[in-house]
Amino acid sequence: MATAAPASAVGTRPLVKVEDLQKRFPVSAGLFERSHSFVHAVDGVSFELARGESFGLVGESGCGKTTTGRLLVRLAEPSDGRVLFDDAAGTPTDITHLAGASLKAFRRRAQMIFQDPYESLNPRRTIFDTVAEPLKVQNACGPHECLERVSRMLEMVGLTPAAAYLFRYPHELSGGQRQRAAIARALVIEPIFVVADEPTSMLDVSIRTGVMQLMQSLADRLGISYLYITHDLAVARYMCSRIAVMYLGKIVEMGETESVLQQPKHPYTQALLSAVPIPDPTVTREPVRIAGGVSRPVDPPPRCRFYDRCPIADDFCRDNDHPPLEEKASGQLAACYKA
Amino acid sequence: MDTNAKPTAAKRTIGVATPDPVLAVEDLTMYYATRAGDVRAVDGVSFAVQRGESVGLVGESGCGKSSIAMALLKLLPENARLIRGKILLNGADLAPLSDDEMREHRWNHIAMVFQAAMNALNPVYRVGDQIIEALDAHIRSTPEISMERVRELFDLVSLDPGFIPRYPHEYSGGMKQRAGIAMALACEPDLLIADEPTTALDVIVQDRILKELRKVQEALYMSLIYISHDMAVIAEVSHTVGVMYAGRIVEWGETVDVFHRPIHPYTQTLMSAFPSVTGPKHELGMLSGEPPNLLTPPPGCRFHPRCPYATDVCRSEEPPIVRSGSHWAACWHPLDGAAA
Numbered sequence: 001m002a003t004a005a006p007a008s009a010v011g012t013r014p015l016v017k018v019e020d021l022q023k024r025f026p027v028s029a030g031l032f033e034r035s036h037s038f039v040h041a042v043d044g045v046s047f048e049l050a051r052g053e054s055f056g057l058v059g060e061s062g063c064g065k066t067t068t069g070r071l072l073v074r075l076a077e078p079s080d081g082r083v084l085f086d087d088a089a090g091t092p093t094d095i096t097h098l099a100g101a102s103l104k105a106f107r108r109r110a111q112m113i114f115q116d117p118y119e120s121l122n123p124r125r126t127i128f129d130t131v132a133e134p135l136k137v138q139n140a141c142g143p144h145e146c147l148e149r150v151s152r153m154l155e156m157v158g159l160t161p162a163a164a165y166l167f168r169y170p171h172e173l174s175g176g177q178r179q180r181a182a183i184a185r186a187l188v189i190e191p192i193f194v195v196a197d198e199p200t201s202m203l204d205v206s207i208r209t210g211v212m213q214l215m216q217s218l219a220d221r222l223g224i225s226y227l228y229i230t231h232d233l234a235v236a237r238y239m240c241s242r243i244a245v246m247y248l249g250k251i252v253e254m255g256e257t258e259s260v261l262q263q264p265k266h267p268y269t270q271a272l273l274s275a276v277p278i279p280d281p282t283v284t285r286e287p288v289r290i291a292g293g294v295s296r297p298v299d300p301p302p303r304c305r306f307y308d309r310c311p312i313a314d315d316f317c318r319d320n321d322h323p324p325l326e327e328k329a330s331g332q333l334a335a336c337y338k339a
Numbered sequence: 340m341d342t343n344a345k346p347t348a349a350k351r352t353i354g355v356a357t358p359d360p361v362l363a364v365e366d367l368t369m370y371y372a373t374r375a376g377d378v379r380a381v382d383g384v385s386f387a388v389q390r391g392e393s394v395g396l397v398g399e400s401g402c403g404k405s406s407i408a409m410a411l412l413k414l415l416p417e418n419a420r421l422i423r424g425k426i427l428l429n430g431a432d433l434a435p436l437s438d439d440e441m442r443e444h445r446w447n448h449i450a451m452v453f454q455a456a457m458n459a460l461n462p463v464y465r466v467g468d469q470i471i472e473a474l475d476a477h478i479r480s481t482p483e484i485s486m487e488r489v490r491e492l493f494d495l496v497s498l499d500p501g502f503i504p505r506y507p508h509e510y511s512g513g514m515k516q517r518a519g520i521a522m523a524l525a526c527e528p529d530l531l532i533a534d535e536p537t538t539a540l541d542v543i544v545q546d547r548i549l550k551e552l553r554k555v556q557e558a559l560y561m562s563l564i565y566i567s568h569d570m571a572v573i574a575e576v577s578h579t580v581g582v583m584y585a586g587r588i589v590e591w592g593e594t595v596d597v598f599h600r601p602i603h604p605y606t607q608t609l610m611s612a613f614p615s616v617t618g619p620k621h622e623l624g625m626l627s628g629e630p631p632n633l634l635t636p637p638p639g640c641r642f643h644p645r646c647p648y649a650t651d652v653c654r655s656e657e658p659p660i661v662r663s664g665s666h667w668a669a670c671w672h673p674l675d676g677a678a679a
Contacts, residue, residue: 060541174629175400204399204568205612206645209625231541234614238623261616275546277571279613281594285575288546293511 014048015193015225016072017092021045021081023067027298040297041067042078043249043305046325051192054219054226056240056257058233060272062294063246065229069195072227073110074098085110085193108138111186115198117178121170127154127181128166134189153184156221157214176207180214187218197229212239233276237261245269248297248305251325255332265334268306304337312338360427361529361562362388362411362449367424369410378633380406382586384424388530393556393563395577395594397570397609401630402583404566408532411564412451413441429529446477450523452516454535459519460507467503470522477526492521495558496551513544517551527559534566549576570613574598582606585631585641592666600675602661603668605642640671648672 023042026035042064049055057065070076072083074095084092088109098106111134114120121130131150135141141149147166154162157180170178179199186194196215200208216239219226228239236243237257244254245268253266264270271290278285289311297305302321307313317323317337325333367384370377381403388394396404409415411426413433426433428448433441453459461469470492471485480488493500496517507515516536523531533552537545553576556563565576573580573594580597582590582605590603601607611624628645631637637644643653650671658669 060543176629204630205570205609206399206626207629209612209623212623213625232614234616237616237620238614271543273616275542276616277542277545277549277569277575278617279571279574279598279610279615280618281574281598283617288543290543293513293544294541 015051015053015086016049016227017082017084018045018047018049018068018072019082019084021068021071021083022079023064023071023076024079037299040249040300042071043297043300044081045246045249045251046081047244047251047254049193049225049227052219052223052225053242054216054228054240056228056230056236056243057246058230058236058243058272059246060231060294062248062296064249065246066197068246069112069197069227069229071096073112073193073195074103074106075112104138107134108140108189109191110193110195111189111191113183113186113194113196113199116202117175117182118170118202120182121178121185123170126167126169127159127173130170131181131185131188134185138189140189149188150184153188154181156218157181157184157187158210159184174207176203176211179203179211183211183215183218187222187224190222192223193225193227195227195229198231199228200235201230201232215239233261233273245272248294248300250305250322250335252306252336253332253334254325255329259329259332263329263332265328265332265339266306266336267310267312267339269334271309271311304335306336314338358387359390360387361390361392361429362564363425363427364407364411365425365427367407367410367426368422369406369415369424370420370422371416372418372420373634376634379586379636380419380633381410382636384586384588386581386588386591388562388564390529390562391556391560392579393553393565393577395573395580396564396566396583397568397573397580398583399568399609399630401633403586404583405534407583408451408534408564408566411532412445412449413438414451446473446523446526446528448528449530449532450526450528451532451534452519452523452536454538460510460515462507465504465506466510466518467505470518470525473522474525488525489521492524495524495555496521497547511544512540513548516540516544516548520548520552520555524555524559524561528561530562530564531556532564532566535568536565537572538567538569545572552576570598570610571615582609585636586633587641587669589642589670590666590668592664596664596666600663601668602663602666602673602675603642603670604646604648604672604674606668607674640669 021042022044024038024040027037027039045068057068059065071078078096082094083096085095087093095106128150131153132146135146151162154165159165159180200211203211230236240257243257243260244251247268253260253269264273271288274286275288291309304317304322307317323335323337325335328334328339365385367381369381370379398404421434467489470489474485474488489503490500493503498517537548567573577594580594581588584605590597590606601610608624608626614623626645631641639655640653640658643649653671658671660667660669661673663675
């Protein structure tokens with residue numbers, strides 16, 4: 001499978017520019033008490049996503065990758081920071097506090113695909129109703145054209161012939177078919193940016209490859225850029241030209257996928273990679289060098305978020321602020337004093 | 340526990356020279372009764388697990404791998420029926436046993452770790468007490484001996500003994516899974532069945548649990564059936580692997596052989612569909628269509644509707660068993676020169 005866009009395209013003006021994005025959730029302090037503690041779910045995240053690029057956000061559960069994705073399609077409002085997104089006229093616009101008509105206009109251009117095709121489709125609505133909904137909400141077309149566009153979209157995602165699926169309900173479809181319907185729903189309005197949150201992790205392997213290939217071919221045909229969220233580094237390798245590795249709300253490493261996976265610079269990326277099982281019984285993996293477990297980022301100290309678990313941390317790491325993302329190799333950034 | 344006297348199962352190197360089966364399953368067939376008819380979830384499955392051997396059962400959802408686990412423990416839902424077959428545990432057939440008779444074997448000889456072990460712990464009881472309760476139900480002992488045993492078990496799975504009197508919500512996901520393993524090992528079973536025990540965990544935690552499982556399996560010279568959809572995990576934990584499709588084992592053999600020289604087209608596709616973070620980026624394999632509906636499984640080879648090599652004989656007649664090296668497959672058109 002060919003990856004979406006060459007990383008060199010990153011030099012051009014980005015489609016999405018994320019600047020110091022932050023999202024804090026208050027920690028419950030009791031019924032009538034005001035909370036003074038916060039979970040720093042997304043903690044100063046910045047990156048750029050080029051037109052036509054497929055950018056991966058990877059990390060373990062609780063690292064803030066899904067929250068970041070939701071902020072980018074304005075399903076949540078950040079506590080701080082900006083998300084600049086090219087509007088229809090090509091002007092970068094901050095979408096973080098959009099409302100009303102401008103939010104609706106933004107939704108034409110940015111959509112989301114969710115992980116669980118069993119939960120993301122309304123069981124009481126036919127596939128036609130579900131896929132046509134964005135068109136109806138946006139008053140994008142009349143009923144006749146609507147049917148035509150939905151049919152065309154279903155064919156495009158491989159639910160052929162469309163007539164056989166239009167008036168079926170989700171429970172009559174298999175997991176793979178449901179995820180194809182969910183993809184059709186996200187793409188029917190012809191967005192240019194799609195956040196895909198673990199779109200294949202619930203699917204069986206023999207079906208997964210087909211859905212991955214479908215997402216790539218649609219991106220090429222329709223000119224879509226993806227923010228691809230996944231915990232699976234091997235899947236990211238096939239789906240993303242560039243990736244960012246997140247840990248406790250921070251991007252700790254970012255760069256071209258192949259460079260990050262073959263020569264990881266950050267000790268967390270190194271540990272994460274060495275923990276991935278390899279589907280070859282004759283290969284023995286390097287031991288995983290990481291201490292302890294993931295904690296919740298509740299009012300974290302200013303030092304490096306990875307300090308407590310890091311195999312190479314020293315006093316400098318303890319006494320200084322979280323390290324900045326710096327270039328460690330050509331186009332490859334890591335937030336580490338020791339890397 | 341004196342484990343030094345027992346031989347160690349060196350991973351991947353033993354071919355299990357002297358057969359000493361802990362478990363022999365013969366022609367196991369189990370259906371689920373539904374309003375639409377019988378779902379043939381497990382259909383004529385036979386295999387053996389040697390002492391100290393680690394067997395991986397791999398397949399996609401609905402292939403029957405978890406149904407086999409539940410059938411071996413006879414923890415079957417109401418609508419499930421054992422149609423025929425034998426489950427020989429240390430030579431004694433479990434299939435005809437009643438619930439009461441079965442209780443003697445469960446935990447003592449055969450135990451299980453579930454995917455949702457996190458939910459298998461009762462949230463309102465301390466974890467230590469829950470393990471003691473499991474112990475007391477099977478072994479007569481004093482509270483002091485039971486507590487000592489819990490401490491040993493915590494040590495075995497690398498859990499901090501300080502957590503013995505704590506409640507499940509104070510445990511992380513990985514710790515709960517370790518507690519689940521500790522509980523399953525409480526009575527030193529001959530055979531441990533682990534059904535997707537790391538599927539809900541992050542890779543770093545998964546890595547530790549897999550190491551722990553391998554360690555205790557070798558230390559106790561216990562047999563293990565590890566059930567997973569993940570070929571990569573299976574490659575790491577098992578000496579022997581069985582590939583399941585639509586209620587049947589389609590290929591069986593030493594893991595290295597099955598992975599490097601698959602003879603069933605399904606195994607080959609399953610393997611190539613798995614992306615890896617290392618090595619060259621290969622073209623990912625895929626299959627057309629979906630697994631069959633087991634209410635009306637296709638005649639002949641059950642894989643024929645999705646198989647690129649299928650011919651008329653595959654569509655009408657049961658595939659023969661063919662062998663190549665240490666492993667066998669059920670296929671009319673085997674890869675890699677396997678022969679009947």
